[in-house]
Amino acid sequence: MKSPSAIPEGVRVEVSGLSKSFNGSPVLKSIDLEIHPGEIFVIMGPSGSGKSVLLKQIIGLDSPDAGTILIEGEPVTSRTLLNRVRLAMVFQSGALLNSLTVGENVGLFLTEHRLKPKAEIDRIVAEKLALVGLQGMESRLPVDLSGGMKKRVAIARALAIEPQLLLYDEPTSELDPVMAVTIGEEILSLSQRMGLTSIVVSHDRDLAFGIADRIALMHEGSILSVGTPAETRASRNPIVQQFLNAKLKRENN
Amino acid sequence: MFQSIGEILILFWKTICSFRVILAQRRKILEQLFEIGNASLLMACILSMFIGGVLALQSGPVLAERGLSTYIGGLVGLSVCKELAPVMMAVFIAGRIGSAMAAEIGSMRVYQEIDALRTMNIDPVEYLVLPRLLAISIALPLLVVFAILVGWLGGAMVSASNGQIGVPFQAYFGHLREMVEVHDVANGVIKSFFFAVVIGVVSCHQGLQTFGGPRAIGRSVTKAVVNSIVLILILDYFLTRLLLALGI
Structure with missing residues (x-):
């Protein structure tokens, strides 16, 4: 492997018109995203909304039905990309x-x-x-x-x-609250220290609002909102509000 | 079926193209060689001893009835080295090692270990398939040479100890030396090399094609073993014809 790369820090990721179906049912519906170099970008959403599929597409583990993913302007499917840019992914299961x-x-x-x-x-x-x-x-x-x-x-x-681009699939699942905070701090400190771009898929609202520069909220294969934590909190979209404010109330049971 | 054959050929070609990293993968190749040898040597010994023995037991009395018992050495010698040792060892290795390859790679596929390798720009063909294919291609021919020798010995022991046959060791090996040429042994060893390639590629391909959960791993293992054995038996016929035509 060639010594990576001329690009010293985080990389830009551009996703446009990305669609993916499994057995005829659409999982990603024409997703458009732009993730800036050095940013911590958190993708949230309920289970089955397509977050992990999107992550796999971004790192090139799966190919889309339509649309493109560019990392530093080069398609993720390009054979030379991994010689230029260091990517890493933390899988949900550890792998x-x-x-x-x-x-x-x-x-x-x-x-x-x-x-x-x-x-x-x-x-x-x-x-x-x-x-x-x-x-x-x-x-x-x-x-x-x-x-x-x-x-x-x-x-x-x-x-x-x-890595210059680090993808995390549910980094705090299966962790106790103390370790979840430690991992969150580590994601934040890595991003600040090394300037790498981080894409985090998580259900964990505390983690997302604690570390994110921007948050995208996915629902049924589409992006409902993209914005800073404050903008996301202020969203008037009822599905976004439902996801952000879901609480277990004892009296309801 | 044709899609699978195409995929197997592509995987084989990719593995050949990755030969440039043999040196870098030498530790894994040696580990796999040890694994195959360690797992198979004792069973190969027992299997071939009894193959030689039962061949002598079946054919010895028939030859003795016709006054041809001294021919037992040549008969067992040729049968073992040209056909029984390579085919039986290949079937045994398909069950013992091919299944293990399919299960290991299949579970790595299911539990995203292969995805993790790909994200690290580590080619699964270079990292997983190449060491296994090379190791089995070296190990099976060696095991076959060993099996031939032990098979001959098994035949000799039965020939000497069975009252109906009654051919002593010296007469048995004397006739075996007369009948069996080096190219007869080479015939079996060459065939076993091709069988090893079939087992390695088919098993690794099945492992890499595993999708789903633990049940899918089980299905891959079964397919790897069954497909390997079927291909070995078909290939055996065509290789035998080819080697006969070439005078080997």
């Missing part, structure tokens, strides 16, 4: 390689692309694991970890790539 240890998982990108000597990789792995509160866990296997710990290892693995 750790079960046959590798935690340390090998975190250092996988650096090892496979032979970007650093082994001692340097070991140091980076230890540093990234410490960042997510898992210092000394290098030799453990993913099967020995809880769901939350796997998620944190996945975040450490993404950080080791030093």
Whole structure:
């Protein structure tokens, strides 16, 4: 792999006219979005609204039926894109390689692309694991970890790539509230420190309003609103308000 | 079916194109070789010992009745090296190793590990398919050589110990040496190499095509083993014809 890239910091993502159907039922309906370099962009919405499908399209894991996705002006399907831009994704399940240890998982990108000597990789792995509160866990296997710990290892693995675009699929699901706050702070601090562009898919309203520069709200495959947290809160769209203000009331039960 | 065959051929071509990273993947190739050898050697030994033995047991008395019992060495020798060892080992490896390949890659597919590799710009063909295909292509021919030797020994033991046959070791191996040429052993080894390629590509392809949950992994494993065995038996016929035409 060539040493990435001429682009030092976050990248611009442009999505236009993106549509996707599965077995004839539309999941994404002509989505248009522009995500600015260095921005933390949160995509919220109820389950089944198409958030994770959109995320997979943005990182090029799935191809759209119609529309384009450009990263720094280059289509995400381009073979040369990954030589220019470092992308990483934190999957909802963690998606750790079960046959590798935690340390090998975190250092996988650096090892496979032979970007650093082994001692340097070991140091980076230890540093990234410490960042997510898992210092000394290098030799453990993913099967020995809880769901939350796997998620944190996945975040450490993404950080080791030093990406310019980092996508998070439900980064705080399966985490306790304290760790959810820690991860939220980490997303924020990474974005500020490295200037990378972050796209976060989440149901977690506290996380979204705590870290987002802008929030997009999805419903049934369409974008209902895009704006700053304050603009989103002030939206008059009833579906947006219903999603933002949903509360369990004991007297209703 | 034709779509699957096309996809298998494309995967095979992509794997050949990724040969440039063999050196970088050497550790994984060695791990896979160890895995295949470690998992299969004992079973291969038992299987081939009994294949040679039962062949001698079935044919020995018939030959003895006609006063041809000394021919048992050549008969067992040729049958084992040209047909039984390569085909039986390939079927055994399809069940033992092909199934494991399909299950491992299939579960990596289902649990998004392969998606994670792709986001890291790590080609799943280079990372997963190449080491497995190379390892099985080296390991199966070696296992077949081992199986041939043990199969001959199994035939010799039964020939010597069975009262109806009564051919001692020396006479058995003497006739075997007369009848079996190096190219006969090469015939079986060459066939086993092609069988190994079939098992490797079919199993990896099934693994990569897995969609859904744990049930889909089970379906992929079954398909990988059944398709490999069917293709091995079909290929065996055509390879045998080709090698006969070439005088091997």
